[in-house]
Amino acid sequence: MNALPGARLALAALLGALLAACGGGAGGPTLAPADFVAMAKTAECRDLGNRLFLIDDSFVFWDVSGSCPDLSPVRKLFGKTPSDQLCSQTGKPVGVVTVCSDASAIPMFHAILDHLDLPDLGLGPSHRVQAIPFQNQP
Incomplete structure (x- = not known):
């Protein structure tokens, strides 16, 4: 009895479902850096x-x-689109306000905020961090 082909088929179906659920399927959003550049240029x-x-x-x-009058930086972590804001930190008259709509993004966001001066944003070698180049001109 060889159950291996059936197990492979079940595993492939499971991996496909997981990939689609994470936005990696054909119908999921793809990350387009140009959308973020357009957002940053008009801020x-x-x-x-x-x-970025x-x-x-x-x-x-x-x-x-x-x-600006409040002199507060704004820092945001997004998913694949500018409308998919996971976390933000802004300065307000009452102090700094940090909000995360996705609890799983909190550790990454705090690591980044603590290491803004590092090229890898403090995320370490297990993450790939690249600056998105653009001209900051109106």
């Missing part, structure tokens, strides 16, 4: 800094700051 208060980072080809981190 208000970006004259002091405006950086691609993380593991699955996330985008945005760090923007400017000389």
Whole structure:
């Protein structure tokens, strides 16, 4: 009795379902850095800094700051699209406010916030972090 072909078929079906659930299937969104660049180029208060980072080809981190009256930087972690905001940190008159809509993104977001000065944003060698180059001109 050889159950191996049936097990392989079941495993392939399971992996396909997991991939589709994670947005990796044919119908799932794909990450388009150009969408994030367009967002960053049109942001208000970006004259002091405006950086985008691609993380593991699955996330985008945005760090923007400017000389607006509140002088507060805005930092955001996104999924595959600009509308898929996972976490944000903004300065308010009452202090810094951090909000995460996805609890699984909290550890990554806090690691990044603690290591903004490092090329890998503090995520280490198990993650691929790349700056998304663009000109910060209106």
